[in-house]
Amino acid sequence: MKHVGIYLRKSRADIIEAETLDKHRAELIKFAEDNKMDYENYIFEEIVSGTNDQRTEFLRMLELTKLEVLDAIIVINWDRLTRNEVDGARLRKTLQESETLVIQLNPFEIIDLNNEGDVDKTSFMTFFAAYEARQIVRRNRAGKIRGALLGKWVNPVIPYAYKRNKKTGFLEIDEPQAEVFRRIVEMFLSGMQTRKILNSLNGENIPSPKGGEWRDTVVRRMLVDEVYTGTAIFGKAKYPSKGTKKDKTRDAWIIFPNAHPALLTEEQRNEIINLFSTRKRIVGKAQNASQILSGVLKCSVCGGGLHFTKTPNGMWVRKCYAVDGIGTRCGSKDKGVAVVVVTAEIVKILESYKDSLMQPSHDEQGAQEATIAKIKRLQADLSKHDKGVVRLLDLYEYGDIDRATYNERKAQRAKERVELERQLATLEASADNTTTTAARIEAIDKAVEAIRINDASPEATKALNAELHKIIEKIVYHNDGNTMTLEVHYK
Structure with a gap:
């Protein structure tokens, strides 16, 4: 045996025991060095329960075992490898197929999963390890309950102060x-x-x-x-x-x-609870008074949402009073203005935008076609990539490349596939979310009609606000008292 893996696992339950990862690591490394085994690139170490099926290092070790990189795995005890019966069966199958041995140091034993006696033995060992893991959980919970009944603090998070x-x-x-x-x-x-x-x-x-x-x-x-x-x-x-x-x-x-x-x-x-209850009712009223431009109209300085106030002359846009995390007020000098002035200007902007959309243009169709073409190219690249992985395995199996070269190229291929999948997901999401010209024109017509009808009921106001949100990301508001400008950002 030349190439060996060293597996160390410690769970939270082990905190009450005398053993530590450092102690185990030293013991396992000493054994490997005494027997002149190569282990330096194959140390798998993690702090996680043996019943957990998401052990990153354990899964990485299994993948290398499948590739027959390791001649043996050294552990302190079999239950360090698994206390999960499903993982135990998978581990035994992998060890059998790769003809990889397990060297257990405490008590010392060499386990060969191609030996029927060792298969039966490890099955029992995994069963009893899983049982003991469940018992540890029960004992820990019982200990917490006993502590809680005495008034001790048994929660992991310590309260402030x-x-x-x-x-x-x-x-x-x-x-x-x-x-x-x-x-x-x-x-x-x-x-x-x-x-x-x-x-x-x-x-x-x-x-x-x-x-x-x-x-x-x-x-x-x-x-x-x-x-x-x-x-x-x-x-x-x-x-x-x-x-x-x-x-x-x-x-x-x-x-x-x-x-x-x-x-x-x-x-x-x-008293605090009563104060919160009172203040909450006041805030709730303010939030229910939704305005046409709620969440749409933004400050030109800080980018925060602008608020509205009711006056004898109707609803007005208020100047920005936003405050940051340490209490610094926004420095905007923008003036307030009647909401009807803003909505009238928005109607002009939307109608102009609608006119531009209705002009003969192939830009949108061309963009969609380009996106679809890119998606098809990426799908083809993924197919070629997978075929390349198969060819790489053929080269390894026929002896044209050694194990180290195979592992290196396979790892590089895996990175390339992740990047291709990322690009494909981005393009597919873009294609799914593309708003057609017809849909934009329809949304503009509904918004303009609702503004002109000027139904001030809460239901109509919310409906109009929703129509604006369909086509507009935000409207940046600027008003120096003489000139008002609106910078519309469409979705």
Whole structure:
């Protein structure tokens, strides 16, 4: 045996054990070097559960094994390779077909999957490893539940303004962050809006819980979180399978009051919730008053959406009052103007655009034909590429190229295919999203007609806004008080 792979895996469950990746690596490398084996380019190392079917290094090792690059795989124990019965069957099949051995160091054993006795043995080993993995999960969860019932903090994320005592498992106050939290509470209860609060924090370069800028949602969630009343909660959701989450009802949670020092009284939290409820109703009303140009009309300086206000003379476009993350106001000098003035100008622009679309032109058709031709060329290139991969394998099997050359060329081919697939996906998406001239003209006619009818009902306003969004990406507004210009960006 000359070429060997070294596989190391550590899962989170191993944290409570004495073994470490460093210790395993040293032991495996020593064995390979003592036996004069070539391993330097074939060390596969990862921190992941053995039941996980998305182990990148494990899958990479399997691919090399299929290509018969490795004479053997060295591991501390068979269960480091897999605790997943499906993966176990795939691993055994690959090892059999490539005639690759497994050298287990603890206890020492050379496993040959072309030996019936070793096949049976590894089947049992994988079964019991999978069983033990499930038991570890159950024990860890049971340990968390016992800790939660005592009021210990068992969630992986530590709440802002607290730190977890590693010896006791309870939360303790992180005084520097706690001082920031108290300021947030004080500012909010004094009547300050959350937007102004985060602007104040960002202006002082105070890092958020994740170390970056503060966001409105972060401040809001923090202010109503029960953890700040000293309550520890565990088991709000369950995860039936990987990537799925199902929230539990409150009566199924593990709730432990007075588990740690409080930074917020129940009375304060209730007052905060009531204030949010009141302010939310006001914001909701403003959001429902959708305007014709909502989300379409943009500031010429900061690019933010412009707002509207109701006056005795009708709806007006307001000058830009946008504020960035640290409270700096937009420097736009644009003046406000009546919405009807803007919509009248938009009608002129749209009709001019419609006239240009109706002129005899083959540009759009030519662009579509060019896109389709490019798609066909890329599809042909992919077909040629796949045939090339087959020819490459033939060269290797007939001995015209060695294994190292084959692997190098195959890797290059794989990169080329990824790039071809990316280009093809981009073009196909472009072809699918192409808006025809007829559809644009129809959308323009509907928008112009709706503006001229001038039905100010909420339903008609929203419908017109939707028609504008079909053909217009944005309209950049500029008005110095004497001249108004609109720069329309079409979709």
